Amino acid sequence: MTRLLERPLVHFALAVVTVLVLPLVLRSGTLASEILIFGLAAAACNLLLGYTGLLSFGQGIFFGLGSYAAGLLLLRADLPAAAMLPLVALVGAGTATAVGWLSIRRQGVYFVMLTLAFSQLFYFLAYTSSDLTGGDNGLLNIPRPRIGERVLGGPWAYYAYVAVLFLVLFALLQRVALSTFGRTLLAIRDNEARASAIGFPVRAFKVAAFAISGAVTALAGALHAMLIGVAPLSNIEYHTSETLLIMTIIGGTANLFASVLGAAFYLIAGDLLSAIWPRWLLLLGALLVAIALFMQRGLWGLIERAAAAMTRSPAPEAARPADAAVTEEGRP
């Protein structure tokens, strides 16, 4: 059972199950779409945090730019969504390459501080260039995509569209994580000096991880803009970067599905609690402190413990992505 939880195929199966179960348990198609969209962005964040060891406080940059790029391409260039999405991915990858290249010039906490400062930079950039971004109002009237003649106006029709893209991109991220490239990222995370001494171009690998993460995050931003019909300024704010990071850490960094779990938990808890008490973020703050103290492997860690208790085998001490990959590879 615990072994099973380390297998990437199981993670993908869990992603499929999530896609199928959300419509059964949630009344709001918008909330369900949001869970997949933020789950995707959190998984992209995890590619940097869990797999490369880079804690990026700048994921909101790519999410926000993705929203703006989607809005501009749909409204001003009049492109269909199918043509817009690849371009948005390019915008995300390009920006992430630049931000990543600059940020990894410093390491450790300086790196974290730089990514946060860059997220402020892009926020003010979006705020000042209001002819492009609409400033405080955001870009309004962003249309939903259409399939053939049919516009995906209803919440569940759009959910289906998001779900397909979610599964494709999730599988893609998994491919990346399991590839030689992904293993090299793990080597860099575990011991950068060693990876560098072996001869890996560590900085190029980190920038590439940024580019992939940025592309997927921007796509999530584009999906979000089409969901709510607006590309708001708040998507590029510090707050979005913070939220994505919190979702990722709540879920746990052990694998990519854990991030989807984190996003689902954050959004569903937020939806339930904000109805009762608008200041529920106070509880979230307390939860984050509790996770730092007692639950460093996040929600996924809880699942692992539960599975271990059920099979009465000891919980894996450190079932990291590296271990998962090795298990998969080493199977006869």
Place this chain on the structure above:
Amino acid sequence: MTYLLQILNGIGLGMLYFLLAVGLSVIFGLLQFVNFAHGAFYMLGAYLAYEMVGRGVSFWLALPLACLCVGALAALTEAILLRRIYAQAHTFHILATVGLALAVQEIVIIVWGPIGGNLPAPDGLSGVVILGDFIYPEYRLFVIGLTAVLAGALWWLLEGTRLGAIVRAGSESPEDMALLGYDTRRINTAVFGLGAGLAGLAGALAAPIRGVDPFMSVEALSVAFVVVVIGGMGSYAGALAAGLAVGIAQSLMATLWPEGARLVIYLGMAGIIVMMPRGLFGRA
């Protein structure tokens, strides 16, 4: 002359940035702990001064009280909570302090509401000084004077006293300090309180200039980060130089391109990182 006034504004602003950044820097130097709640302590200082003055307490009393309360509260948080996290990875330092900052922000909204407010300049300093053809608020001159004195006192505290020597030695090697019989836990708590107290003081001093609002913490935190990225963490001179540079640049831009004033400091930071990855005074 307009520029001269803006430079004067910038020096005041820059000295507040210095107080913020040097607190962050000292805490990191000793504890290897990035305090993402630093902006929250700054905001708390501002709100405490705002509340006390609103209840009729003199600003001159409110200022040191706000600083002491924030420092004591931070020391308490460190002693109860944060010291349990030191042994863990940076990710969890950041997570815990982000959580703390979030909780403080929500508490501020619960207690004082989401709108924010203004704090009048204190009695005796609400007037203006005439400088040639221009007038300049007395309070801002006072901020420059007080922060300059504080900067000097802090320099003396860190470089000239036994406590400063202990702190610097602790930054180099906490194990050796423990072996020599120093109670590093108490030193850690004291330094955390000192750093946060400086942030609280900066907030209280800034309140009559910029008012108070529940989102001032994020802004303060990111500016403090810019200052330490440019100046180098753990460098007193770097924090001073970078704080002043950022303050003056922001104030000058406020006349040239008001909407872009904030943008410019982040662009400047990006430029410096490209040219000098270690910052102006950085060691590592």
